[in-house]
Amino acid sequence: MTTVTRNISFNEALPALVSAQFSANGWFDGREAALQQFLALGGIPTVKTEDWKYTNVVSFFKNDLQVTLPEVPEVTAAQLEATGLVLPDTFRLVLVNGVLQPHLSQLPPASQVTISKLSEAGSQPAVELYFNQSPRIGEHHFAQLNAALFNDGLFIEVKAKAQVELPIQIIHLYAAGQARLFNPRHLVVVNEGAALQIIESAAGLGLADKVVINSVMESVVAERAQFSQYQLQTGGNNLRIINQNLVEQKGKSVYNNYTFTLTESEFVRNNLNISLDEERTETHMYGFYIAAGGQLIDNHTSVDHRMPNCESNELYRGVLMDKSTGVFNGKIYVHEDAQKTNAFQQNNNLVISPDATIFTKPQLEIFADDVKCSHGCTIGQVSEDALFYLRARGIGEAEARNLLVKAFAFDITAKVNIPAVRKQVEQLASQYLNA
Amino acid sequence: MLDIKNLHAAVEGNAILKGINLTVKPGEVHAIMGPNGSGKSSLASVLAGRESYEVTEGSVDFLGKDLLDMSPEVRAREGLFLAFQYPVEIPGVSNINFLKTAVNEIRAYHGQPPMQAKAFLDMLKSKQKLMEFDANLMNRSLNEGFSGGEKKRNDVFQMAMLEPKLAIMDETDSGLDIDALRIVSAGVNKLRSKDNAFIIITHYQRLLEYIVPDFVHVLYNGRIVKSGTKELALELEEKGYDWLKEDIRLEEPVQ
Numbered sequence: 004m005t006t007v008t009r010n011i012s013f014n015e016a017l018p019a020l021v022s023a024q025f026s027a028n029g030w031f032d033g034r035e036a037a038l039q040q041f042l043a044l045g046g047i048p049t050v051k052t053e054d055w056k057y058t059n060v061v062s063f064f065k066n067d068l069q070v071t072l073p074e075v076p077e078v079t080a081a082q083l084e085a086t087g088l089v090l091p092d093t094f095r096l097v098l099v100n101g102v103l104q105p106h107l108s109q110l111p112p113a114s115q116v117t118i119s120k121l122s123e124a125g126s127q128p129a130v131e132l133y134f135n136q137s138p139r140i141g142e143h144h145f146a147q148l149n150a151a152l153f154n155d156g157l158f159i160e161v162k163a164k165a166q167v168e169l170p171i172q173i174i175h176l177y178a179a180g181q182a183r184l185f186n187p188r189h190l191v192v193v194n195e196g197a198a199l200q201i202i203e204s205a206a207g208l209g210l211a212d213k214v215v216i217n218s219v220m221e222s223v224v225a226e227r228a229q230f231s232q233y234q235l236q237t238g239g240n241n242l243r244i245i246n247q248n249l250v251e252q253k254g255k256s257v258y259n260n261y262t263f264t265l266t267e268s269e270f271v272r273n274n275l276n277i278s279l280d281e282e283r284t285e286t287h288m289y290g291f292y293i294a295a296g297g298q299l300i301d302n303h304t305s306v307d308h309r310m311p312n313c314e315s316n317e318l319y320r321g322v323l324m325d326k327s328t329g330v331f332n333g334k335i336y337v338h339e340d341a342q343k344t345n346a347f348q349q350n351n352n353l354v355i356s357p358d359a360t361i362f363t364k365p366q367l368e369i370f371a372d373d374v375k376c377s378h379g380c381t382i383g384q385v386s387e388d389a390l391f392y393l394r395a396r397g398i399g400e401a402e403a404r405n406l407l408v409k410a411f412a413f414d415i416t417a418k419v420n421i422p423a424v425r426k427q428v429e430q431l432a433s434q435y436l437n438a
Numbered sequence: 439m440l441d442i443k444n445l446h447a448a449v450e451g452n453a454i455l456k457g458i459n460l461t462v463k464p465g466e467v468h469a470i471m472g473p474n475g476s477g478k479s480s481l482a483s484v485l486a487g488r489e490s491y492e493v494t495e496g497s498v499d500f501l502g503k504d505l506l507d508m509s510p511e512v513r514a515r516e517g518l519f520l521a522f523q524y525p526v527e528i529p530g531v532s533n534i535n536f537l538k539t540a541v542n543e544i545r546a547y548h549g550q551p552p553m554q555a556k557a558f559l560d561m562l563k564s565k566q567k568l569m570e571f572d573a574n575l576m577n578r579s580l581n582e583g584f585s586g587g588e589k590k591r592n593d594v595f596q597m598a599m600l601e602p603k604l605a606i607m608d609e610t611d612s613g614l615d616i617d618a619l620r621i622v623s624a625g626v627n628k629l630r631s632k633d634n635a636f637i638i639i640t641h642y643q644r645l646l647e648y649i650v651p652d653f654v655h656v657l658y659n660g661r662i663v664k665s666g667t668k669e670l671a672l673e674l675e676e677k678g679y680d681w682l683k684e685d686i687r688l689e690e691p692v693q
């Protein structure tokens with residue numbers, strides 16, 4: 004009983020799998036409860052589930068999908084280098100199938116940051132306090148599934164006031180001989196007054212079949228701390244990505260999220276949930292996606308303004324080509340106590356093929372009266388006036404369109420503060436847009 | 439250089455240009471005046487190739503070729519330039535990259551290799567000096583956040599860079615203060631030669647004191663209803679357009 008076979012549904016097969024494979028694994032005793040919550044939510048969501056209306060994942064969980072604890076093959080430095088993901092001027096953590104590989108990693112000073120495998124972090128007070136505790140985690144089918152099935156991941160804790168000088172690049176590598184579900188799990192705690200930047204990249208290593216990466220990262224940004232998270236979703240075509248990012252912000256903290264989806268993966272679903280638990284926080288969310296071929300790229304974000312005087316600012320942009328589909332759903336909840344909230348949201352889409360589709364929905368629920376909220380979404384082609392202006396200067400139509408699409412993209416990439424990241428993203432964007 | 443014959447054009451089925459005739463020779467400056475909505479910008483747009491206009495009748499010959507047969511970019515590469523009444527803001531496209539692309543696409547059309555970086559910068563500098571154009575604007579996004587006057591001056595600066603044979607300037611003077619007007623006019627005068635020509639669309643005689651036209655035409659209701667020399671501009675300034683409208687009504691054939 005290690006795989007989901009053709010005749011038994013994933014939901015039905017799961018309880019036996021969990022008890023046989025995972026229940027005795029590690030320090031976490033919440034697997035059974037997570038499994039029950041997953042099943043109570045209905046198991047794998049179908050298009051009848053509101054948040055999965057346009058995003059059909061059911062077929063991914065059929066046909067001999069392996070769900071056992073994954074093996075961890077040996078990966079060499081040369082193989083790592085060959086992924087092209089390694090960025091200069093960073094600390095580096097390399098994970099293979101969710102397991103940290105110290106021989107490929109370059110750790111930041113232990114005086115500033117504690118880093119360990121999550122499987123070995125059970126006795127850490129921060130794990131006790133925060134692991135699997137994020138508000139809204141109970142609503143997420145896939146976060147529950149992850150809690151039931153995860154085997155390992157990262158625990159990162161930045162000491163109070165530590166200013167980690169270089170960004171930490173986390174490279175997630177996945178290797179499997181056949182269709183497989185991975186459930187990597189991470190916890191990041193940035194303590195009072197500390198500052199951390201992480202850059203996440205992922206790639207498959209010679210994958211023979213499609214794998215599903217169901218990843219969960221919980222982050223806690225303590226009082227006055229600053230945390231920037233870059234997700235560079237640039238991996239190859241055999242990855243199907245379901246990604247949960249759950250962030251809690253304490254008083255006067257700053258959190259920045261950059262999610263760039265420039266990938267050959269046929270499927271990416273991002274869930275970003277941010278909970279503003281205390282006053283005077285600041286949050287920025289930037290997203291950029293290019294979908295081509297038959298790709299589906301889905302970004303669901305939510306921000307809970309729970310306390311007064313917090314500011315959140317969200318800008319997501321996408322370019323939809325060929326027969327691709329984009330989904331954007333941005334929820335902003337302003338709770339009753341969250342007076343003087345500033346919340347801004349913007350989603351702009353450039354649809355440059357008649358066969359491409361975008362579903363975009365801002366969702367604001369405001370229960371406080373003294374707030375400033377704005378949202379907007381646009382779906383369009385390149386501006387005809389701009390196109391004519393460029394052509395009237397002698398620039399050919401194709402080149403003019405290309406310039407305008409890049410301009411649309413680079414408006415977002417310009418927000419990136421790490422030069423190497425910006426360069427990589429802009430190169431990839433150019434490459435996809437020129438294809 | 440430019441020979442417009444009986445040009446008719448429509449937008450969304452509405453006739454806007456109703457039989458324009460105009461001949462421009464190398465070295466000449468023509469001014470086109472006329473009340474709002476008479477079709478001046480439409481004429482400029484049709485000449486530059488804006489696709490929302492449908493030419494329903496007539497012909498335009500530009501340097502011996504059929505202008506109406508060319509795409510907007512080919513018209514530009516053949517030496518036509520339009521300084522827009524409302525230059526467009528294009529965030530994310532840097533002014534300097536845009537100019538380099540334009541210059542090199544025009545060169546490629548004429549079988550010339552791309553300009554070397556150094557040569558391009560030298561040209562940029564000399565034209566900036568010629569047009570007294572603020573170099574700080576070069577590194578910004580194309581027209582983004584520029585004031586009205588800065589946009590107009592940027593268009594005229596582009597004109598200096600691209601060295602067109604025929605430049606059409608659509609109300610370049612509106613939005614310019616008196617000093618900017620003087621600077622832009624001086625720049626245009628320096629660009630004038632026996633080989634190129636200008637069509638200057640304006641409401642005001644003031645600009646024509648700086649850039650002295652050889653001919654002045656009045657466009658009204660889609661037609662050139664009166665042509666003359668620079669004195670006509672003075673007369674229009676003095677009397678407005680109403681006297682013309684009356685004259686024209688008398689001339690309209692009885693339906």
Ligand SMILES: Nc1ncnc2c1ncn2[C@@H]1O[C@H](COP(=O)(O)OP(=O)(O)O)[C@@H](O)[C@H]1O
Pocket residue numbers: 449450452454472473474475476477478479480481490
């Ligand atoms: N896109 C359009 N659709 C419909 N009518 C238009 C359009 N553009 C211009 N027009 C009309 O054409 C006429 C001439 O406009 P325009 O050429 O801008 O005049 P001018 O530049 O002389 O002020 C006006 O009546 C204007 O309303």
Ligand SMILES: [Mg+2]
Pocket residue numbers: 478479480523608609
């Ligand atoms: Mg006009």
